[in-house]
Amino acid sequence: MMAHGAAAAAATDMFTPQHTAGRVLCCMCGISMPPNAANMCVACLRSQVDITEGLQKQVTLLFCTECGRYLQPPRTWIKAQLESKELLTFCIKRLKNLNKVRLVDAGFVWTEPHSKRLKVKLKIQKEVVNGAIMEQSYVVEYVVVDNMCDSCSRAAANPDQWVAVVQVRQKVDHKRTFFFLEQLILKHSAADQAINIKQMHDGVDFFYSNRSHALKLLDFLTNVVPIKSRHDKQLVSHDTKSNTYNYKFTFSVEICPVCRGDLVCLPQKVAAGLGNIGPLVLCIRVSNNLLLLDPHNLRSAYVDASQYRRLPYRPLLSSKQLVEYVVLDIEIESEVSAVGGNWALADAQVVRSSDFGKNDTIFTTKTHLGHLLHPGDYALGYDLYGANVNDLELDKYKGLVIPDVILVKKSYEEKRQKRRGRSRPWKLKNLPMEVDTTVAGGRQEEEKMAGDYEKFLEELEEDPELRSKIALYKDPTYRESSEIASMSDGEEPPSVPLEELLAELRLEEYSVKGSDDDDDMSVS
Structure with a gap:
């Protein structure tokens, strides 16, 4: 049957007409x-x-x-x-x-x-x-x-030919606020129109060729940090025939001196306006307003820039005066979840790390860090027992019982010692700032700046909410050493998860194969 079918198919192919592509003659050349x-x-x-x-x-x-x-x-x-x-x-x-x-x-x-x-x-x-x-x-x-x-020609002709300048200052003894502000400006491209950025001793100057660009930066600063500003103008030239004036505008911006982690003694009028909170409170967060927390009862309040300007106050103690303590015992009383964060009120027994094993001085205090601290942990706090505090607002409170210790945050200093000096798998971008050479800083100023920057990086690792406001990028040059990979001695210090890092945009070159040969032509 199979042979018969094959023969029939061959016979059919013999009678199937074969179509060939026809060809015609060109009507022009034939x-x-x-x-x-x-x-x-x-x-x-x-x-x-x-x-x-x-x-x-x-x-x-x-x-x-x-x-x-x-x-x-x-x-x-x-x-x-x-x-x-x-x-x-x-x-x-x-x-x-x-x-x-x-x-x-x-x-x-x-x-x-x-x-x-x-x-x-x-x-x-x-x-x-x-x-x-x-x-x-x-x-x-x-x-x-x-x-x-235009911007390059203006800068080449006269680098000081600016129309408006925004002078940002903060009267504190560290630069962590400006490090954070720099990252916010980079993330939101708030200083892209600046023709020059100069780093001063106690702040940064932004120079612009247009007054509207300076006002845009001023509006951005108002929305991210509590500031007080004023503006002045200086007459440069005046054309009497056309009645036109040229001015130079100066915007002076002063950032609130209260920073994250500072201990503040509220004035009596301010404490009464906030519902009799404190008066000793911690600054937990700084944005366009301040979040103040009473660590003894977990009551919190927000203070915006206008409220602060009416009755200003300075920190009683700053983060430079933090002392390390060892937690001996902790007992949680209650937990509070609010817009500002999650805290747990607890009774803690602590001892100074410098006194540990030398004397029997034990301090008992209330803290808002009950959800983080465990016996044997280290914590950073303010030593009011041995501090010499001279504050007029504090003296106005008659009969106020001042605690011996106010704990601020958990300390990972001992665990960081093993990793200190090593590179991180992430990095931050920086503004192209020109350093003011008129102020003599010297080696001591550079070391202080490097220490403040390292503290800022450690704060980013510890606080996910803080680093969510800025952009962190993967470091392509980072290589994890075998020594770090083999470290597994208990709890590790906080680090930035890899899923939170951004990859830098790199434009790949567009390779095209082409030549100057004769033009290709086809007709369909």
Whole structure:
């Protein structure tokens, strides 16, 4: 049966007609060719029709050599790397009348990097004679002309030629607030319009070429930190004929001196306005307002910038005066969950680390850290038992019982000693600041700055809420050593989870294979 079927199929194939592709003669030159809608060969159609007619073959691009940006008319400057997708898109958008044809493909043709020439090979399609679709490739040459942008030319002509300056200051003995503020400014691009940023002894100056840009930064600072500001202007020139004036504007911004972790003694009027809280309270959080917490009863209150300006006060003790304690015993009384955080009121027995094993001085205090501390842990707190505190507001409270110790946070100093000096798997970006050389800082000032920055990084590792407001990036140069990987001696100090880190944006070069060969042409 199988042989009979195969024979029948062979007989059927013998009587099936074979179709062959027909060929026609070109109406112009008479050459034999496959048929198309125009009935003309490629050579004749090329001589009759050029679909690139009316399209630009050469374009001029303005390039700023100082900042590496291209001018996108009328006044926008964009940054793009050579042979990148962004630069290819920018070049194609600069072509006129390209909407009259259909763009099929585009790519860079290699040129010398210093030739000031960019070549882009385009492949386009267009309907021609009798509905025939013609496809053709051609090369557009872009001539790069050096032309400094306004900001770079102003800076090159006179670096001090500014119109407005925002002077940010804070009268404290550390720089952690400015480190945090720097990260907020970077994340929200609040200082992108600054022509110069100068780091001063007790703050930072932001210089702008436009008053509106300075006002934008001032509005941003108002929303992220409690500030007090004032502005002045100085007459630079006056044209009596046109009645125009040129001013220089100065915006002075003073950040509230109360920082995160400071101990504050509230004035009597302030304490009464906040529901008789305190008067000894801890500053738990700093944003556009202050979150104050009474560690003895877990009562909290918010103080905004306007409330603080009416009755200002300074910290009684700052984080520079923290003392390390060893927790001997802890007994939780109650837990409180509020908008400001989760705390647990507890009775704690502590002893100073410096006195541990030397004397029997044990302190009993109430703390809000009952959910974090366990017997044997270390904690940082303020030693009011041995501190010499001179505060006028504190003297106004008659009969006030001052506790011996106020605990502030859990300490991981002993666990950090093994990792100190090693790199972290994450990093932070920094503003391009110019350091003021008129103030002599010396080696001591640099060491103090490095210590404050290390404390700021440790705070980011300990507080997830704090680092959620800024951007942390993966460090591609980090390599975990085998010594750290093998450390497993009990509880590890807090660290930043890898899922919270961002990868830096890197624009990959757009590689295109192209040449200056003859144009390709086909007809369908």
